[in-house]
Amino acid sequence: MGAVKNMVRGFIFTGVYVLFTLAIPLTLFTLLFSIEGLPFEWEQIDQHNILFWLTAFGLLASGFAFFKYSSPKQSIRKGIFALIQVIINCLYLWSYKFSGASEIKFIIIDYGFFTLDISQMILIYMGVYFLTIVLKIYDIFDYTINREKIRENRMKE
Amino acid sequence: MIFQTMEFLEIIANITTAILLFLKPLVTPIGEWMVDWITTTTQFFKDNLGASLSFYIVVFIVLVVSAIVVNIIWPGDRPGSIFSKGIGKLEEFEDKIGISDDEDIVDEIKRCKDCGNPVGDSEICPLCGARQI
Numbered sequence: 055m056g057a058v059k060n061m062v063r064g065f066i067f068t069g070v071y072v073l074f075t076l077a078i079p080l081t082l083f084t085l086l087f088s089i090e091g092l093p094f095e096w097e098q099i100d101q102h103n104i105l106f107w108l109t110a111f112g113l114l115a116s117g118f119a120f121f122k123y124s125s126p127k128q129s130i131r132k133g134i135f136a137l138i139q140v141i142i143n144c145l146y147l148w149s150y151k152f153s154g155a156s157e158i159k160f161i162i163i164d165y166g167f168f169t170l171d172i173s174q175m176i177l178i179y180m181g182v183y184f185l186t187i188v189l190k191i192y193d194i195f196d197y198t199i200n201r202e203k204i205r206e207n208r209m210k211e
Numbered sequence: 212m213i214f215q216t217m218e219f220l221e222i223i224a225n226i227t228t229a230i231l232l233f234l235k236p237l238v239t240p241i242g243e244w245m246v247d248w249i250t251t252t253t254q255f256f257k258d259n260l261g262a263s264l265s266f267y268i269v270v271f272i273v274l275v276v277s278a279i280v281v282n283i284i285w286p287g288d289r290p291g292s293i294f295s296k297g298i299g300k301l302e303e304f305e306d307k308i309g310i311s312d313d314e315d316i317v318d319e320i321k322r323c324k325d326c327g328n329p330v331g332d333s334e335i336c337p338l339c340g341a342r343q344i
Contacts, residue, residue, distance in 0.1 A: 056286035061279060068275070106264070110256070113267040117274035124278050126287025145256070148249045152257075180245040181238060208287060 056126070064124025071119040075112035075146060080105065107149035115142045128204045133194040140190055144183050151176050 087101045118139045125132035158170045320329050323336035
């Protein structure tokens with residue numbers, strides 16, 4: 055019964071990840087690239103690059119999300135995959151920056167333009183991710199040291 | 212511009228700047244380190260795995276399938292099926308040689324009536340000297 059429950063949880067969270075890291079960004083960018091006459095343009099127009107790296111890291115993030123969320127609570131397996139997940143999330147977020155999706159130039163007709171640069175916001179997020187990485191490493195140590203106790207408690211449930 | 216027109220927002224902006232400047236010596240090296248390793252990793256992906264999506268699709272499928280297999284073997288709320296088979300074999304072996312869980316070899320040892328010390332076959336307890344008849 056535990057295995058089925060774990061896998062259902064894994065599939066639910068993978069669905070969430072697929073939605074937020076693949077479906078929504080890809081739909082949004084495809085629409086933005088296809089609609090003409092919008093009052094903004096990308097600073098570095100590289101549609102293929104943006105779509106490719108979002109899909110690539112989105113797939114990795116979703117795959118690792120399944121492994122993480124289908125693992126038993128407080129297991130070493132979960133700890134390790136949670137750490138990998140955070141690292142993949144960093145890469146996913148960074149893919150927005152290096153593919154050029156973080157700099158958008160808005161052109162206001164008959165007025166001028168301004169550039170929206172979300173690179174700094176991504177860098178702040180990186181700081182948050184660093185703290186998350188530290189926390190996940192601590193979790194792995196915690197789960198390893200208290201392995202027997204955690205397992206006993208889990209078997210009792 | 213907007214921060215200069217609204218006083219409340221200007222105060223918040225000043226406080227945030229003060230906090231960030233105070234944390235700068237700590238945050239900057241962390242940020243630089245993060246940017247370094249992420250840039251190196253993404254550059255590796257760009258150079259070696261940037262041609263097609265097939266690698267990422269294969270990794271995704273492998274992760275999902277392996278997670279399903281691992282969960283079937285080690286679901287977490289009971290001993291894994293590999294270990295369960297081992298326990299089953301041990302129980303079968305115990306059944307064959309006639310050992311049950313209720314029987315305990317320690318219970319079969321003859322003990323002194325007075326002090327409880329194991330006496331074996333002797334009639335006098337070696338510890339307290341009481342006769343065992």
